[in-house]
Amino acid sequence: MDFARIQEKLEILADAAKYDVSCSSSGGNRKNNGGLGNSHASGICHSYTEDGRCVSLLKILLTNHCIFDCAYCVSRKSNDIKRAAFTVEEVVDLTINFYRRNYIEGLFLSSGIFKDADTTMERLVRVAKKLRTEHRFNGYIHLKSIPGASDELMKEAGLYADRLSINIEIPTEKGLKLLAPDKSHAEMMKPMDFVKNELILYKDERKIFKKVPKFAPAGQSTQMIVGATNETDLKIIKVANHFYQNFNLKRVYYSGYVPVLEDSRLPSIHSQVPMQRENRLYQADWLMRFYGFRADEILENTNPFLDLEVDPKLAWALRNREKFPVNINTAPKELILRVPGIGTKSTGKILMARRFQKLNLEHLQKMGVAVNRAKYFVEFESENIFNRLLDEQNLRKILLSGMKSKFQNPFSQQLSLF
Amino acid sequence: MTILLYDGSFEGLLTSIFEVFEYKFDDAEIISSANYQQKDFFAEIHEVISQKEKADRVLKKLEENLGKEGIRNLLWVYLSERKDLERLILSAVRYSIKNPKENILQDFAHPDIIEISKICKSVGRERHRMTAFVRFEKLQDDVYFSKIEPDFNVLPLILNHFKNRYQDQKWMIFDLKRNYGIFYDLENADFFYPEEHQILQLRNPKNLHHDEEKKYQKLWQRYFFKTNIVERKNIKLHIQWLPKRYWKYLTEKN
Numbered sequence: 001m002d003f004a005r006i007q008e009k010l011e012i013l014a015d016a017a018k019y020d021v022s023c024s025s026s027g028g029n030r031k032n033n034g035g036l037g038n039s040h041a042s043g044i045c046h047s048y049t050e051d052g053r054c055v056s057l058l059k060i061l062l063t064n065h066c067i068f069d070c071a072y073c074v075s076r077k078s079n080d081i082k083r084a085a086f087t088v089e090e091v092v093d094l095t096i097n098f099y100r101r102n103y104i105e106g107l108f109l110s111s112g113i114f115k116d117a118d119t120t121m122e123r124l125v126r127v128a129k130k131l132r133t134e135h136r137f138n139g140y141i142h143l144k145s146i147p148g149a150s151d152e153l154m155k156e157a158g159l160y161a162d163r164l165s166i167n168i169e170i171p172t173e174k175g176l177k178l179l180a181p182d183k184s185h186a187e188m189m190k191p192m193d194f195v196k197n198e199l200i201l202y203k204d205e206r207k208i209f210k211k212v213p214k215f216a217p218a219g220q221s222t223q224m225i226v227g228a229t230n231e232t233d234l235k236i237i238k239v240a241n242h243f244y245q246n247f248n249l250k251r252v253y254y255s256g257y258v259p260v261l262e263d264s265r266l267p268s269i270h271s272q273v274p275m276q277r278e279n280r281l282y283q284a285d286w287l288m289r290f291y292g293f294r295a296d297e298i299l300e301n302t303n304p305f306l307d308l309e310v311d312p313k314l315a316w317a318l319r320n321r322e323k324f325p326v327n328i329n330t331a332p333k334e335l336i337l338r339v340p341g342i343g344t345k346s347t348g349k350i351l352m353a354r355r356f357q358k359l360n361l362e363h364l365q366k367m368g369v370a371v372n373r374a375k376y377f378v379e380f381e382s383e384n385i386f387n388r389l390l391d392e393q394n395l396r397k398i399l400l401s402g403m404k405s406k407f408q409n410p411f412s413q414q415l416s417l418f
Numbered sequence: 419m420t421i422l423l424y425d426g427s428f429e430g431l432l433t434s435i436f437e438v439f440e441y442k443f444d445d446a447e448i449i450s451s452a453n454y455q456q457k458d459f460f461a462e463i464h465e466v467i468s469q470k471e472k473a474d475r476v477l478k479k480l481e482e483n484l485g486k487e488g489i490r491n492l493l494w495v496y497l498s499e500r501k502d503l504e505r506l507i508l509s510a511v512r513y514s515i516k517n518p519k520e521n522i523l524q525d526f527a528h529p530d531i532i533e534i535s536k537i538c539k540s541v542g543r544e545r546h547r548m549t550a551f552v553r554f555e556k557l558q559d560d561v562y563f564s565k566i567e568p569d570f571n572v573l574p575l576i577l578n579h580f581k582n583r584y585q586d587q588k589w590m591i592f593d594l595k596r597n598y599g600i601f602y603d604l605e606n607a608d609f610f611y612p613e614e615h616q617i618l619q620l621r622n623p624k625n626l627h628h629d630e631e632k633k634y635q636k637l638w639q640r641y642f643f644k645t646n647i648v649e650r651k652n653i654k655l656h657i658q659w660l661p662k663r664y665w666k667y668l669t670e671k672n
Contacts, residue, residue, distance in 0.1 A: 003636075006637065007637055010637055010641055018645045018646070019647070032582055034585050035585065035586055036584070044549055046550045047670055048655075048656055048659040048660045049646040049647070050651055050652070051648075051650035051655075051656070052659060053647075053650075055642065098641075100584070101553060101555070101556070101562065103553070103670075258649050259649075273650055349524075349535075353527045356522075356527060357525070363526070367526050
């Protein structure tokens with residue numbers, strides 16, 4: 001093997017793939033019978049880059065040759081950059097050798113569209129097939145579906161991959177038309193819909209025949225670029241909600257736009273990466289998936305952007321003070337989950353512990369609740385003096401002075417809007 | 419006050435707990451003999467000899483009361499190597515014997531139980547990190563070798579993970595802090611306890627590396643460098659996820 005050449009390709013094709021955020025290795029559950037590797041439902045992050053993002057998969061493009069010309073993409077046709085392409089064998093060899101050294105949980109393989117959708121998709125599928133059948137590899141495989149790929153190829157992809165995803169890229173069709181003239185939401189939705197239907201089909205069949213193979217057991221995900229066009233946060237989480245509801249997606253990822261190209265249609269190359277906005281969107285996403293919030297509770301039409309100063313759960317509580325205080329010793333789970341500063345884990349602990357004795361604020365603190373936020377919104381059998389402040393107009397200010405935002409640190413590149 | 423001295427093993431600890439109840443020691447402290455320094459002249463010393471039968475009876479009772487997960491939690495407290503691990507475990511067992519119908523490990527308002535829950539969180543996190551941060555290096559004899567130095571004694575907790583994952587390659591994980599390891603020979607994964615002169619070799623196995631090892635290390639390092647997004651640099655977050663004390667064993671950080 002020519003290591004110098006492989007290294008050069010790896011550098012180019014890792015660099016080109018790094019903006020894709022969907023790199024988790026969770027949701028898969030593949031057992032190992034004498035071969036190499038397995039996957040856990042919870043996934044493992046093996047390392048973290050200096051930007052603080054997890055490395056769990058070898059995330060690369062098969063090639064960065066692309067016939068498309070999407071404005072936000074480094075690999076776009078009209079961009080003058082070094083191009084490279086891996087062979088199927090090279091990707092397989094890198095995956096196996098990295099996996100044997102416990103660097104990674106598996107492979108995340110995407111690609112530029114180098115000839116047409118089917119030729120590209122076929123090559124991606126071939127990598128997965130070789131890993132599974134020739135190397136008895138049971139680690140995680142995430143394949144990026146190519147918009148416009150045929151149903152037959154999508155079906156084969158689902159048999160070898162743990163997860164399939166297709167990026168919706170820009171939340172609105174109008175924005176997408178502007179920045180990615182070769183793409184359309186309809187064309188992206190087609191394979192997504194196909195995968196959804198196959199997932200249901202295979203699941204039903206497995207109920208009857210145990211031997212039916214698994215189809216994309218870790219489901220499908222998508223990603224949206226945030227801040228490249230001027231859509232509102234409300235629009236973004238409504239789109240996400242639509243995918244969760246109608247396509248059974250496991251995850252929607254939000255990728256704060258990193259300016260990579262000078263283009264009149266895009267924010268300037270000197271603009272900041274909207275990391276704080278991205279963070280708030282993930283918090284909103286969590287509220288929908290784990291806390292029982294609806295999209296239209298998190299944001300209202302009159303104010304369609306997430307508050308950058310306080311997290312969306314606290315913002316909701318400040319708008320809905322009449323719902324508080326919540327009695328920790330008697331309230332149902334759904335209400336406890338809505339208290340700012342109390343997460344899903346603490347909620348579980350509270351529900352268990354209160355069977356033994358009446359809880360107070362000190363108990364909550366020891367259980368790991370962020371009492372600096374929670375204390376104003378909870379009550380107990382004995383008086384909680386902080387409840388008096390619940391009706392105060394300046395509660396928001398009081399709360400902010402008691403919190404240390406992770407974005408108020410020297411590493412944040414984002415300026416406050418206020 | 420009675421001081422029970424045991425051999426430091428989990429079985430010994432369980433035997434001691436059995437004897438606390440057997441001899442009705444109300445005011446008892448269990449200490450591993452290696453950690454014992456005579457400090458209390460008025461305490462009565464009771465030496466415990468590890469007995470599987472007594473240990474098993476404690477385990478059986480605990481499983482009835484707290485389930486397998488409860489036993490797992492107490493084992494994790496033992497593996498945490500904390501100074502007061504014996505006191506915490508004895509306290510939990512006493513509490514459980516008094517309330518056999520309740521899973522007392524869920525009483526998070528109880529000071530000892532919340533402490534146990536916190537220890538389990540730490541040990542669990544370290545266990546998880548060791549499934550993530552182990553970096554194997556391929557040696558000339560095709561064994562994949564790794565050194566670790568975990569904060570807690572989690573090697574027994576990761577054996578099965580690696581045994582399930584790497585079935586078709588020989589591998590070895592060596593704990594530099596506690597001087598023992600696991601070796602998998604394509605059939606069984608077992609603990610091994612090397613001699614002095616072997617330990618020196620295990621600490622620095624560079625001259626045993628397979629020819630291709632360096633090349634794959636280089637590829638991984640370059641990949642790691644290239645996958646970073648400079649515009650998003652956030653060192654604080656980086657260190658939060660990847661604490662510095664682990665860096666020396668991570669190929670990509672060297």
